[in-house]
Amino acid sequence: MPEVVLSIRDLEKTYPGGVQAVRGVSFDVHQGESVAIIGSSGSGKSTVLRCINRLIEPTGGVIELVGTQINTPKANVNEIRSRIGMVFQSFELFAHLKVLENVTLGLRHVRGMSKSEADKVAMEVLERVDLLERVDAYPGNLSGGQKQRVAIARALAMKPEVILFDEPTSALDPELIGSVLKTIRGLADEGMTMIIVTHEINFARDVADRIVYLDHGLVAEEGPSSIINNPKTERMQRFLASMNEEH
Amino acid sequence: MNSRRVGVERIFSWSALEEKTRVGILVSVFLLVAISPAIGQSTESGWDIAESSVDSDLNAAAVYGNEIWAFGDGGLMLSSSDEGMTWSTVSSTTTANFISADSAYESMAVLDSTGSVLIKQGQDADWVNIGTPSEGMTDLVLIGEESLILVGDEGAIWKYSASNWLKIETQFTQNLNDVSFLDENNGIACGEDGTILFTDNGGTSWDSRESPLGATSSNLVSVSYYSRVRMFAVSSNGEILASISEGAQNWYLVEIESEGYSTSLNMTLTSIEVVSGSKILFSGPDNYLGFSKDGGNKVEHNLIPEGVDTSFNDHAMINAFKGIVVGDKGVILFTDNSGENDQVGYEIPDYNNFGEFVEYADDMMLDGFKATVKIVGFGIIFGFLIGVILAMLKTAPTNLKGLVEGRPNVIIRIIGGGLIVIGINLFWNGLSGFSELGLDGIEYIFTPVGDSRGFAKFGLGIAFTLLGLLFLSNNGKFSKMKIGRLTLNPWKIRPLNWIATLYTDFFRNTPLIVQFMFIHFGLSLGMEIQDAYESSFGAIGTDGFDYWLLGESAFISAIFTLGLNSGAYQCETIRGAIAAIPSGQMEAGRSIGLTYMGTMKLVIMPQAIRICIPPIGNEMVNLVLNSSLAMVIGYAELSRQGRLIIAWTFQIFWAWGLVMISYFVVTWTLALLLRRLEEKTKIPGLGITGGG
Numbered sequence: 001m002p003e004v005v006l007s008i009r010d011l012e013k014t015y016p017g018g019v020q021a022v023r024g025v026s027f028d029v030h031q032g033e034s035v036a037i038i039g040s041s042g043s044g045k046s047t048v049l050r051c052i053n054r055l056i057e058p059t060g061g062v063i064e065l066v067g068t069q070i071n072t073p074k075a076n077v078n079e080i081r082s083r084i085g086m087v088f089q090s091f092e093l094f095a096h097l098k099v100l101e102n103v104t105l106g107l108r109h110v111r112g113m114s115k116s117e118a119d120k121v122a123m124e125v126l127e128r129v130d131l132l133e134r135v136d137a138y139p140g141n142l143s144g145g146q147k148q149r150v151a152i153a154r155a156l157a158m159k160p161e162v163i164l165f166d167e168p169t170s171a172l173d174p175e176l177i178g179s180v181l182k183t184i185r186g187l188a189d190e191g192m193t194m195i196i197v198t199h200e201i202n203f204a205r206d207v208a209d210r211i212v213y214l215d216h217g218l219v220a221e222e223g224p225s226s227i228i229n230n231p232k233t234e235r236m237q238r239f240l241a242s243m244n245e246e247h
Numbered sequence: 248m249n250s251r252r253v254g255v256e257r258i259f260s261w262s263a264l265e266e267k268t269r270v271g272i273l274v275s276v277f278l279l280v281a282i283s284p285a286i287g288q289s290t291e292s293g294w295d296i297a298e299s300s301v302d303s304d305l306n307a308a309a310v311y312g313n314e315i316w317a318f319g320d321g322g323l324m325l326s327s328s329d330e331g332m333t334w335s336t337v338s339s340t341t342t343a344n345f346i347s348a349d350s351a352y353e354s355m356a357v358l359d360s361t362g363s364v365l366i367k368q369g370q371d372a373d374w375v376n377i378g379t380p381s382e383g384m385t386d387l388v389l390i391g392e393e394s395l396i397l398v399g400d401e402g403a404i405w406k407y408s409a410s411n412w413l414k415i416e417t418q419f420t421q422n423l424n425d426v427s428f429l430d431e432n433n434g435i436a437c438g439e440d441g442t443i444l445f446t447d448n449g450g451t452s453w454d455s456r457e458s459p460l461g462a463t464s465s466n467l468v469s470v471s472y473y474s475r476v477r478m479f480a481v482s483s484n485g486e487i488l489a490s491i492s493e494g495a496q497n498w499y500l501v502e503i504e505s506e507g508y509s510t511s512l513n514m515t516l517t518s519i520e521v522v523s524g525s526k527i528l529f530s531g532p533d534n535y536l537g538f539s540k541d542g543g544n545k546v547e548h549n550l551i552p553e554g555v556d557t558s559f560n561d562h563a564m565i566n567a568f569k570g571i572v573v574g575d576k577g578v579i580l581f582t583d584n585s586g587e588n589d590q591v592g593y594e595i596p597d598y599n600n601f602g603e604f605v606e607y608a609d610d611m612m613l614d615g616f617k618a619t620v621k622i623v624g625f626g627i628i629f630g631f632l633i634g635v636i637l638a639m640l641k642t643a644p645t646n647l648k649g650l651v652e653g654r655p656n657v658i659i660r661i662i663g664g665g666l667i668v669i670g671i672n673l674f675w676n677g678l679s680g681f682s683e684l685g686l687d688g689i690e691y692i693f694t695p696v697g698d699s700r701g702f703a704k705f706g707l708g709i710a711f712t713l714l715g716l717l718f719l720s721n722n723g724k725f726s727k728m729k730i731g732r733l734t735l736n737p738w739k740i741r742p743l744n745w746i747a748t749l750y751t752d753f754f755r756n757t758p759l760i761v762q763f764m765f766i767h768f769g770l771s772l773g774m775e776i777q778d779a780y781e782s783s784f785g786a787i788g789t790d791g792f793d794y795w796l797l798g799e800s801a802f803i804s805a806i807f808t809l810g811l812n813s814g815a816y817q818c819e820t821i822r823g824a825i826a827a828i829p830s831g832q833m834e835a836g837r838s839i840g841l842t843y844m845g846t847m848k849l850v851i852m853p854q855a856i857r858i859c860i861p862p863i864g865n866e867m868v869n870l871v872l873n874s875s876l877a878m879v880i881g882y883a884e885l886s887r888q889g890r891l892i893i894a895w896t897f898q899i900f901w902a903w904g905l906v907m908i909s910y911f912v913v914t915w916t917l918a919l920l921l922r923r924l925e926e927k928t929k930i931p932g933l934g935i936t937g938g939g
């Protein structure tokens with residue numbers, strides 16, 4: 001068994017106002033593994049993901065990145081985040097920067113690379129996401145799929161230990177989804193450690209090594225991707241049935 | 248267009264303009280120059296050439312009764328009885344060169360280069376040689392009908408009285424050049440190495456007077472003892488020395504305003520003539536004549552009539568206006584306005600004529616225009632910086648919980664205890680001062696003015712005490728507080744936001760005109776900054792960059808007031824723009840490991856500033872318009888210049904019209920620049936721009 005990159009134990013998050021979004025979630029992510037988190041709206045998927053890089057401060061539980069607890073007040077949150085990539089549902093590219101500058105921003109200002117070094121790294125990752133010809137474009141001039149691939153490149157460039165995908169295809173037109181999924185699948189094949197929150201059940205089954213099904217802030221079912229074909233719990237069966245109806 | 252432009256070129260580039268526009272601009276500029284009227288006025292010399300019909304050097308001149316006399320080389324004597332216009336030679340008994348002359352007490356005396364003295368007592372009397380006490384004499388002065396003083400080289404002083412020559416023994420050995428007496432007793436002699444000698448007993452004994460610093464090695468060539476409290480001397484290198492103390496004490500060097508406050512005219516001088524308490528005529532070699540109406544502060548260099556090429560040696564003035572000046576090669580010039588340059592072709596302007604009104608007003612308008620642009624420029628930069636800082640403070644998420652969380656509770660409690668001690672101390676300190684103010688009831692609202700330090704202590708004391716209590720009560724739970732029906736969470740307080748809010752509330756709820764007067768007159772901010780600068784970098788001086796920037800205290804106060812005020816308004820605009828940036832941008836910045844400030848600087852602000860260019864432009868235009876209030880603190884911007892023009896011309900409609908047009912030009916240019924800036928910095932996909 002490869003080493004555990006990320007370990008989550010009894011994660012809890014209660015929002016101000018008393019909403020208990022996550023009520024004790026535990027799972028491990030191993031080196032090179034891709035984990036898909038699925039579940040209906042409000043089940044706490046995004047909250048779990050954002051707790052991992054502390055965009056949301058968890059109210060309880062332990063998160064360990066390569067054996068070190070990261071949700072303590074003493075932990076250097078900026079250093080931790082630079083080791084955890086994140087891809088957002090709405091891309092969140094920096095609109096005033098060109099594609100290349102979007103990718104190099106973190107390299108230069110967090111990693112402290114020179115412009116030429118950063119450009120070199122950025123060109124490599126942009127080649128991986130197949131966007132070499134758009135390096136001088138502004139995000140406003142890209143299609144949704146291209147934007148999301150730039151966002152993936154931006155996360156990849158930092159050479160993270162794990163990348164978090166927060167519904168990476170939800171904001172895309174159906175015909176643009178393919179290129180993004182292809183890119184993510186490529187990363188999975190290369191052995192990138194990933195956590196993907198997604199509604200694309202088929203994609204989750206294809207790409208993910210393991211599925212975590214969340215319901216009402218708890219892990220309702222967990223297992224290899226094959227559990228999508230044979231869900232054990234009634235809740236997951238109902239969830240999958242409702243997803244199939246939509247498609 | 249992909250070429251990158253830098254600096255100003257990003258906003259304005261001549262080559263980027265269309266050809267049509269370029270031609271249009273050139274034609275307008277040409278037309279403006281072509282229709283501006285030529286000025287037909289000129290300045291002429293106030294001196295006229297008198298026909299002397301001699302070509303010997305003339306060295307001395309004197310007014311004697313209703314005649315003027317001039318004396319020159321080879322025993323040459325000339326006299327004029329029509330105020331210097333026509334001259335005739337007078338037969339002389341000597342062929343030596345005359346070097347000095349004086350008339351007083353109905354006598355006239357001349358000194359020649361051999362040291363012989365001739366005296367003439369009465370209009371019809373003949374010249375009488377009264378002897379040759381010594382060679383090397385340089386100047387003589389009459390101190391009575393038949394008594395005179397001679398001064399000369401190596402400190403020689405001779406006195407002639409009761410038909411006897413007496414050598415005055417002194418310890419001075421410097422060469423003396425000139426001597427002048429106020430009356431029979433009081434006199435001053437001057438000479439090399441800044442020598443100034445004074446007598447109050449008719450020249451029997453002399454005391455030395457201290458030469459001003461800077462003139463201790465100057466060669467003082469001429470002195471005039473005009474009145475008990477008006478004494479002037481000049482040095483050969485153009486310095487003007489003056490004393491206004493009885494007994495010729497306390498000499499100082501005149502700072503010559505018209506020479507940039509230098510202490511020298513930068514001209515070689517040979518002689519001065521003081522014709523009233525503050526009116527001085529200067530003469531020197533190389534055609535130099537000068538004139539000052541105010542004791543040397545402003546010196547006009549006289550124009551000299553054409554064809555004159557001489558070295559001027561001596562004046563002889565009949566009164567404060569009429570007189571002559573003599574020079575080498577037989578030159579005699581006469582004047583009836585003390586030599587002041589004549590302005591020919593000037594008329595009394597008729598300000599009911601718009602052309603003449605503009606002729607008068609345009610220079611003042613231009614000065615006001617420049618002054619306005621100057622404060623507006625600095626005000627905008629300053630206001631924008633303050634606006635950005637305040638907006639960052641206002642949006643800063645730092646709250647008390649964030650400050651405390653993650654630190655050991657013991658330390659927090661110790662800090663809390665310390666804060667309480669300091670707070671209560673400050674509180675009582677401030678409060679005890681209040682009782683001495685003698686205020687009553689609601690009057691206590693004015694304590695910030697009556698005892699500002701005390702008030703600050705009082706306020707800080709309360710804040711520190713409450714903060715200390717909160718820290719002391721910290722148990723790591725950061726729970727809310729219930730006071731009656733009120734629920735508070737003091738841990739959510741954002742101190743930076745509080746400070747910024749206090750600032751903006753204050754500046755937005757007081758009138759700008761009062762802020763101007765409070766800051767300039769109340770705090771004397773401009774003067775304080777000047778003093779601080781001068782004490783650390785030396786005097787500001789009267790030209791150069793530091794003078795341009797800091798020379799005027801009203802200017803400094805004005806940019807601070809405008810900047811502080813505009814910053815308070817711009818802050819809200821910028822804060823709005825920051826709020827308009829999707830929160831995901833901050834998350835994205837943070838998720839790649841940037842710090843909060845790093846994300847603000849690299850991600851949020853560059854986008855927010857682009858969004859807020861139009862509303863910030865509004866604020867900047869407001870700032871230009873508000874700058875007119877700087878007139879109340881005496882800053883000479885456009886509105887104040889308008890008032891001054893009205894005071895002179897009484898053309899109210901035209902003057903304010905000119906002022907309005909000038910403001911429009913400033914604000915409109917600014918608006919155009921901002922529009923261009925907005926276009927140049929536009930990013931595809933950021934905001935709804937209506938095309939492009």
